[in-house]
Amino acid sequence: MTVRNLDAIFQPKSVAVIGASRRPGSIGGMVWERLVEGGFAGPLWAVNPHHAGESDNFDGHTVLADAGDLPEAPTVAILCTRPATWPALVHRLGGMGTRAAIVVGEVRDEDDRTHLRHALAAARPHLLRIVGPGSLGALTPALNAQLGAAASIARKGGVAWVSQSNALTNAVLRWAGARGLGFSHVIALGGECDVDAGDVLDYLASDPSTRAILLEVDTIRAARKFMSAARAAARNKPVLALRSGRDDAGDALYTAAFRRAGLVRVDTLDDLLDEIETLGVGRVAASDTATLITSDRGVATLARDAFLKAGDTLAPWSAEARAAIETALPHAQAGNPLVLGDTAKPEHFGLALQTLAPQRSTGTAFVVHAPTHSAPVEAVARTLIEQQRFAYRGMLACFFGGVDEATRDALHAHGIPVHTTPRRLARAFARLVDYRLGRELLMQTPETLPAQGAALIEAAQGEARAALARGQAALEGEAAARLLGRFGLHCEPEIHGDAGPGVKPVVDVAVEFRDDDNFGPVFHFVAPSPDGMSPPLRVYSLPPLNPVLSRDIVARSPYARYVAPEPTLTALTQLSQAVCEVREIVGVRLTLRVLPTATLIVAPRLQLAEKRSRFAIMPYPRRLEETLDWHGQRLTIRPIRPEDEEQHRRFVESMTPDDLRLRFFSAVRSFDHTQLARMTQIDYDREMALVATVDDDDGKPRTLGVVRAVADPDNETAEFAVAILSNLKGRGLGQLLMSRIVAYVRSRGTPWLVGEALRENAPMIALARRCGFTVTPTDDPGVVGFRMALE
CATH class of the missing domain: 3.40.50.261 (Succinyl-CoA synthetase domains)
Structure with a gap:
């Protein structure tokens, strides 16, 4: 299971406390107290046979003797009872329709573990979700739902x-x-x-x-x-x-x-706590740089040092920004940090924000202030609130010595986070930058490497299977080099000295591919210290790798500046492809010999087995590729790949405006990189997009159509959508794609395939009917729904 019925925990409509008590210090007492103190507005029931019929000590709620006495099924039940009671309670509550239970009690011995297993078995037929055991609870403050202790x-x-x-x-x-x-x-x-x-x-x-x-x-x-x-x-x-x-x-x-x-x-709990302030309060727009605004030179130096140590995120100012500040604030020290001077007044902070507003390159505004007679904290805070609209990239503040509660709450109410030191401020912002960079890495489109032909891949797979059939559990030397060579890797079967006259390796990297108990197959790269003093390089990576991810690994190496990166990232990507395609490879040991302009695989050893663990991230499912004759053309149907972004952009641009409106339910002009990345960089574990392509006159693939299915996290329902080039409609391509996505979703064990279309989209409705969907009305009179049972 995944998200099913989690809304019962986070959006409860009614709550029952099984084992509620008013005995001081008891679990049932703490849970009941929190619920009442929090002000939960929905139906609330207390269950405890020892207090049945009481109400005076339970805030006017009459205590029930048994869960079976509940007048209706609570959305969520909080179990504060002994483990021995859990199976029967879960069975009773699940049968009533309760969708979730929070188990506060601990599991301490084997008997308790047995009771827990029975409770899980009792929950399964009713799809009742269990949080715990030993859970402090789940809280949704917006609903005053303080569920737990x-x-x-x-x-x-x-x-x-x-x-x-x-x-x-x-x-x-x-x-x-x-x-x-x-x-x-x-x-x-x-x-x-x-x-x-x-x-x-x-x-x-x-x-x-x-x-x-x-x-x-x-x-x-x-x-x-x-x-x-x-x-x-x-x-x-x-x-x-x-x-x-x-x-x-x-x-x-x-x-x-x-x-x-x-x-x-x-790295620390302090860092995480600071982000409650930064992310929970602030409305900081995307920016990788910041401008510091303060009135004191000493404070400016402290703040600048903090930002340099946290990641050097201070924005370089343009000549226009510097000139604008010198005109508006002639007594200030123009630059980053911007020092307003010891006699600066609150309005000078506001004027600085106004002046920098048109200078977009100055980034997020950071006001760092130590109180002075001319600029009291409260007055500066009011100015920041009044002038916040000028901080187009958002604003963060640091007040030495803190602020009073009323000022703090006022700043929070206007989305301005408040930190107590420049170091906290700088580190909090650096983590926002890290997030944006990490998200960009997720969304980057990898460059295309030469694909290995199907015949070469099949030959490599055949070599591994033949070795297992002979009883060999490993390939090494020439045999291992030959198999890896199918994927374009340059291999030396044995370890020897230099790669040739006058060619010395920049570094030899020990590479291991193995199973991890938690993450399944992983790569581990180890390189010696570059200077003999710093620690050796140790990097893990989860396959599959593509050129973007390989480049991320190479860029973090201290040796990167001594070599051309492309040979190494190509080798890493090809090695990843080898272990993804040849499922019999369960372990690898080799040396990655990095030369100034080339990278070799040295002394590879491949461990083989009939089966291995699943990847934590599902690789490209090559098994779904097929090529067939279609109207005199060779048509390829295959899963979409991240490097298809440009090809997919051309496909979307080839669709008519009306077809785009029918597909996306609104007028669409174009898609930016982020939107196209979401379409092409999919998680094959829960989403599939199949594209139909033909080669154009230049031998480059051209997309004719795409069908997509996205499963919910519970794999109960998958929603499909299909798009075909306007000039190809009526030639059977839509039905060809639909038959394959239906087969794929059925193979995953998903019970239902559903979709929607505008009521005016007669061709899509007709296609759905031909494919076996039931057409149904929806809440929107302009939209019809499609539904197909796959079991």
Whole structure:
């Protein structure tokens, strides 16, 4: 399961507390107190046989003796009882229609684990979701839904907190409450017997009340689901991750996984807490640079040092910006930082913001202020609020010594985050820049490398299978070099000295491909220290790799400046293709010999087996490629690839305006890079787009049509859409594509395929009927729905 019924946890309409109590210090007492104190407005029931019939001690709510006495099914139940009671309670509640349960109690021994397994089995037929065991709870402050035993009430805000730790969740709630900060949602996952971090990321990715997600995890349990959910979330909003244990052996792999998913890893809890202020309060637009505005030279120096250390994000000013400031504020020291002078008044801060507004290259405005007689904190804060409209890239503030509660709340209400030191300010902004850079990496279109022919790939697969049939569990030397050579890799079967007369390697990189318990197949690259003093280079990466991801690995190497990067990134991409295409390869050890203008594979050894673990990120599904004759042309139908962006842009531009309107339900002129990247860089684990292409006169592929199906995270329903070039309609291409997407979705075990079309789109409606869809009305009279059962 994934997001199914998570809305019951985060958007509850009614709540039952099983084991509610008023005994001080009891779990049932804390849960009941939080719910009542939080002001939950929906139906609220207390269940406890020892207090049946009481109401005086339960805030006017009559206590029920048994869950079966509930007048209706609660949306969510909070279980504060012993583990032995969980199976029967879950069975009873699930049968009534309850959709989720939060298990507060802990699992302490084998008997408790047995009861938990039985509770999960009882929940499954009813699709009832379980948070916990040992969960502090789930909080949605906008609904006054404080579900659980949290130490304090959470305030409403724009950041979601997701954690595996109850203690950290309590600490964060207290810290945020003392600073007037709030959350869209808070959830402590506990033992993750059912609902886990990947599920919650999937839900929050499309939650409109959540602007950013702060994630604290120790272990990822279902890597493929987590990576898919994390990549989807990071495309929509910042996701910052904290994981303790930098010294454990697998931590570098978590860093690689977070980076691959577009998550920003933070080093300390303090860093994560600062982002509650920055992301939960601020409305900071996309910007990679900032301008510091202050009145004091010493403060300016401190702030500049902080920004240089955090990532050198101060904006270089243009001559126009400098001249504008010198005209408007002749007594100021024009530049970045902008020093207004010791006698600066509040209005000078406002004038600086107004003057810099047209100078878009100056980036986000950062006001760093130490109070003076001429510019008191409260007056400067009011000026920032009044002049905020001029900070087109957003504004962040730092007031030495802090501000009073009323001033802080006023700044927060206007979307201005407030930090207490320049260091916190600089680091918080640097993490926003990291997010934007990571998101750009997710959205970059890789350049096309020469594709290996199907015959070469089949030959490599055949060599691996033949070796296994002979009882060989490994290939090395010439045999391994021959197999890898099918993918364009230049291999030397044995280790020897230089690559030739006068050619010395820049570095030999030890490469290992192996199975990880959490993430499945991974690459590990190790290179010696470049200077003998700094630590050796150790980099993990999750396949599949493309040229963009390979370039990211190469760019982080201290040796990168000594070599031409293309041979190495090509070798990495081809090596990734080899292990993706030849599924019998379960392990690799080799040396990547990097020369100034070439890269060789030296002494490869391939470990073979009949089966291996699944990739955390699904590779390109080449098995879905096919070529057929169609109206005298050779038509290729295959999954879309990231490098298809330019080809897909030409396809969309070839469609008529009316066809675009019928496909996208509104007038469309063109698509930018971000939109096209979303169309071509898909997650093959939950989405499929099949394109039909033919080669044009220059031998380049041209897209004639595309069909797409996107499954919900529960794989219960997939929604399809199809588009064909206007001049090809009526020639059977639409039905050809539809038959293949129906077969694909059916093969994934998805029960339903659905879609929609404008009522005026008669050809699409006719196509749907020919393919076996039932046409149904929708809530919009101008739109019809399509539905097909696949089971």
